[in-house]
Amino acid sequence: MSKFVTKLKSLVPTKRKLIQLYSALLFNANLKGFANGKIYQGPLKNICTPGLNCYSCPGASGACPLGSLQNALGASEKRTPYYVVGIILLYSILLGRLICGFLCPFGLIQELLYKIKTPKLKKNRFTRILSYFKYVLLVFLVVIVPVLYGLRNVPLPGFCKYVCPAGTIEGAFGLLSNKVNEGELARLGPLFTWKFALAVSVIVGSVFIFRVFCRFICPLGALYGLFNKFAILGIKLEKPKCIDCGLCISKCKMDIREVGDHECINCGECVGVCPTKAISWRGGKVILPPDEIALVTSDMSDEEREVCLENTAKSNRKLAKRRLITKIVAAVLMVSLLVSALVYYNFIDKPIDDTLKIYGEGDACPSLDIPIYNGEGEYTESFDPTDNKGKVTIINFWGVWCPGCIKELPYFDQIATDFYGEVDVIAIHTFDQMEESDEYIEENFPQSKILFGVDRLIKDGDTTSGEYLYTTLGGTGTYPITIVVDPNGEIYSLQQTELDYDTLLILVMAAMSNAQ
Amino acid sequence: MKLTEKSKKRIHLGFGILMSAMLVLVGILFITSCYSIYKSGQSPFTRESIARAFSKIAVWVYITVSLVIVGVGVSIALPTEGEKLKGARSLTVLVKKLSERVDLSGADGQTAEKIVKERKLRSILGYVRLTLITLSAVLPLIFLLNPANFPAVSGEYNAEILHGMLVYLAFLAPLFVYEVVYVILRDLSLKREHALLKEALASSGICETRESSHSCVICKAADYLKKNEKPIVLGVRIALVGCAVAFIVMGITNGGMADVLNKAIKICTECIGLG
Numbered sequence: 001m002s003k004f005v006t007k008l009k010s011l012v013p014t015k016r017k018l019i020q021l022y023s024a025l026l027f028n029a030n031l032k033g034f035a036n037g038k039i040y041q042g043p044l045k046n047i048c049t050p051g052l053n054c055y056s057c058p059g060a061s062g063a064c065p066l067g068s069l070q071n072a073l074g075a076s077e078k079r080t081p082y083y084v085v086g087i088i089l090l091y092s093i094l095l096g097r098l099i100c101g102f103l104c105p106f107g108l109i110q111e112l113l114y115k116i117k118t119p120k121l122k123k124n125r126f127t128r129i130l131s132y133f134k135y136v137l138l139v140f141l142v143v144i145v146p147v148l149y150g151l152r153n154v155p156l157p158g159f160c161k162y163v164c165p166a167g168t169i170e171g172a173f174g175l176l177s178n179k180v181n182e183g184e185l186a187r188l189g190p191l192f193t194w195k196f197a198l199a200v201s202v203i204v205g206s207v208f209i210f211r212v213f214c215r216f217i218c219p220l221g222a223l224y225g226l227f228n229k230f231a232i233l234g235i236k237l238e239k240p241k242c243i244d245c246g247l248c249i250s251k252c253k254m255d256i257r258e259v260g261d262h263e264c265i266n267c268g269e270c271v272g273v274c275p276t277k278a279i280s281w282r283g284g285k286v287i288l289p290p291d292e293i294a295l296v297t298s299d300m301s302d303e304e305r306e307v308c309l310e311n312t313a314k315s316n317r318k319l320a321k322r323r324l325i326t327k328i329v330a331a332v333l334m335v336s337l338l339v340s341a342l343v344y345y346n347f348i349d350k351p352i353d354d355t356l357k358i359y360g361e362g363d364a365c366p367s368l369d370i371p372i373y374n375g376e377g378e379y380t381e382s383f384d385p386t387d388n389k390g391k392v393t394i395i396n397f398w399g400v401w402c403p404g405c406i407k408e409l410p411y412f413d414q415i416a417t418d419f420y421g422e423v424d425v426i427a428i429h430t431f432d433q434m435e436e437s438d439e440y441i442e443e444n445f446p447q448s449k450i451l452f453g454v455d456r457l458i459k460d461g462d463t464t465s466g467e468y469l470y471t472t473l474g475g476t477g478t479y480p481i482t483i484v485v486d487p488n489g490e491i492y493s494l495q496q497t498e499l500d501y502d503t504l505l506i507l508v509m510a511a512m513s514n515a516q
Numbered sequence: 517m518k519l520t521e522k523s524k525k526r527i528h529l530g531f532g533i534l535m536s537a538m539l540v541l542v543g544i545l546f547i548t549s550c551y552s553i554y555k556s557g558q559s560p561f562t563r564e565s566i567a568r569a570f571s572k573i574a575v576w577v578y579i580t581v582s583l584v585i586v587g588v589g590v591s592i593a594l595p596t597e598g599e600k601l602k603g604a605r606s607l608t609v610l611v612k613k614l615s616e617r618v619d620l621s622g623a624d625g626q627t628a629e630k631i632v633k634e635r636k637l638r639s640i641l642g643y644v645r646l647t648l649i650t651l652s653a654v655l656p657l658i659f660l661l662n663p664a665n666f667p668a669v670s671g672e673y674n675a676e677i678l679h680g681m682l683v684y685l686a687f688l689a690p691l692f693v694y695e696v697v698y699v700i701l702r703d704l705s706l707k708r709e710h711a712l713l714k715e716a717l718a719s720s721g722i723c724e725t726r727e728s729s730h731s732c733v734i735c736k737a738a739d740y741l742k743k744n745e746k747p748i749v750l751g752v753r754i755a756l757v758g759c760a761v762a763f764i765v766m767g768i769t770n771g772g773m774a775d776v777l778n779k780a781i782k783i784c785t786e787c788i789g790l791g
Contacts, residue, residue, distance in 0.1 A: 083767020
């Protein structure tokens with residue numbers, strides 16, 4: 001019976017689990033996103049969350065530091081990535097891999113999967129060697145690929161694109177599971193098949209191997225691990241007290257050589273097993289000061305001893321009160337932060353304007369008045385698809401930061417040349433990054449027949465909460481999208497996927513055959 | 517009927533193996549289903565067509581999920597005693613501790629010679645390792661950071677990156693192989709030295725403390741770092757926090773923060789694997 005009770009007690013979440021659940025909810029506070037299938041697009045998304053949490057996840061309340069780092073490195077030729085580097089450096093020095101142990105939502109997912117009762121593959125000297133693989137991925141996919149391709153004007157976040165299972169599980173699955181994003185299913189191809197297989201492998205692997213992704217794959221953990229010894233908060237080992245019994249190493253499921261090294265996620269499970277109390281929390285004594293010990297010596301008289309004990313008891317009562325107050329204040333702060341986040345993201349943040357008319361396939365294309373680039377740094381002319389009846393109009397929305405967009409633009413250029421006079425191609429880039437977009441156009445399409453335009457606000461609002469041409473033409477936040485308007489001025493097709501020349505050709509021919 | 521601890525453990529093991537097999541099976545079924553959907557070429561896919569394809573494996577998923585739920589029940593109903601923790605004493609630490617107590621000059625000449633030989637062997641292995649690490653860190657970087665070593669931009673980045681990754685791994689393969697060999701040889705050597713040290717301890721006197729006989733620059737630097745660990749760490753922390761804050765401020769002013777927002781509010785579908 002007592003064992004049964006102990007077992008039931010062990011099912012009660014630990015403090016660490018509660019903090020992990022708390023941070024998973026805080027970093028995914030945009031719960032309405034799961035219901036409406038849209039990501040949060042408000043101004044708070046310029047803050048990177050500390051853990052690995054894909055910013056394409058409908059619930060994500062902030063940006064992923066790893067994704068942001070890759071994008072910033074890709075654009076480092078134009079802008080030195082101070083901001084992202086600064087944020088990652090700050091997180092690293094404040095918390096180190098404590099983030100992995102307490103704040104990372106993907107770490108929590110893996111730990112919960114590991115709870116499934118199956119035989120486990122324990123750490124050994126070879127998993128320790130394999131744990132260095134994440135550094136290989138960090139160097140190659142997070143640094144070299146984005147920088148190298150960035151120099152060629154191709155934005156390519158290597159790790160996000162080819163590996164990140166958090167992106168697949170939180171971002172892709174999160175978006176695809178909602179009916180609103182059915183159009184995205186058209187994009188499924190070899191890359192998704194690979195990433196799906198990888199994500200499933202990580203999920204299944206997590207059941208048998210503790211934190212399989214964190215130990216062998218995660219470049220963010222590798223990065224934080226480099227600063228683990230210098231982090232202000234974390235686990236510390238007092239070497240003079242250590243008797244090298246190895247109980248801490250034995251208890252730890254990560255590939256550590258010693259407590260607090262670059263593999264240590266500072267989960268604190270070793271604190272309780274240390275027989276000499278050599279392991280403690282760094283900064284813990286400042287935040288929660290421990291009880292004082294009465295300094296009673298043998299040469300003290302009974303009276304002095306009593307006074308000493310009484311004084312110590314008194315100060316310990318004060319310390320206990322202080323600890324309690326600190327804990328209450330921390331709990332109140334944490335709860336208010338979570339409640340504020342939930343209220344802000346789900347009720348205060350401006351939702352998509354329901355009164356905005358969204359045009360789709362079969363609708364007459366509305367008057368749009370698209371600002372067109374004159375090739376000299378200005379958008380002086382304008383284009384309206386309603387004035388283009390008798391011709392096919394292709395409207396493509398793209399961005400310099402989007403690899404798929406960059407890849408398909410030459411096909412649009414080819415169509416514009418091959419069907420000059422019969423088809424007008426308008427490539428509209430995003431409202432921000434005007435300078436980069438203009439530079440890209442001048443550098444790569446100086447003599448193109450494509451009309452390059454810029455997205456614009458069609459309703460009052462700021463750059464993040466306003467509604468754009470993109471939204472009214474069916475854009476849901478994903479890029480690229482292409483709208484084909486037939487010669488009658490009707491929207492013939494809305495493609496929420498990257499297109500190749502043959503598909504474009506088929507669409508153009510079909511739209512042409514629609515002419516009355 | 518009261519079950520013994522052994523039979524409880526057997527039940528858990530049997531159940532665990534069954535669950536493992538089911539989980540692996542379901543994982544494989546998911547991957548093959550996804551692959552067959554892609555290979556069927558019925559693009560553009562619809563929710564219905566995908567649901568139809570996945571419904572074929574639904575029964576296995578239900579069985580596995582049920583097993584997981586039953587597993588929770590079994591672990592509550594038949595609790596077992598937790599495993600006793602055994603200290604994972606590192607051989608390196610054991611040998612280090614023991615060697616601090618042994619005075620080699622007082623030990624039997626042959627044993628001392630053998631111990632020195634083992635240490636030499638390990639230092640040679642260590643130097644080779646250091647050289648390989650340096651080479652495998654520098655050479656691939658020289659290769660990969662030279663755009664000329666990548667084929668011209670063809671739009672097919674996937675093939676280029678796979679090629680780059682393979683080249684990188686090819687550079688790292690010797691290091692990986694050597695690391696495995698190194699770990700095995702080092703541990704064997706440590707085991708031999710451990711036995712020899714025990715032998716020497718039995719035959720020789722125990723020295724009070726072992727004075728460091730090293731006076732090379734590295735050892736001096738290590739000693740200095742050890743002695744001044746606290747102020748150095750504090751200095752590094754302050755410097756890094758200062759750097760981080762300065763970087764963030766510079767990033768806000770140079771538009772880096774706006775870039776993060778711009779990227780985070782627009783989904784690049786390729787980046788989340790839709791492609």
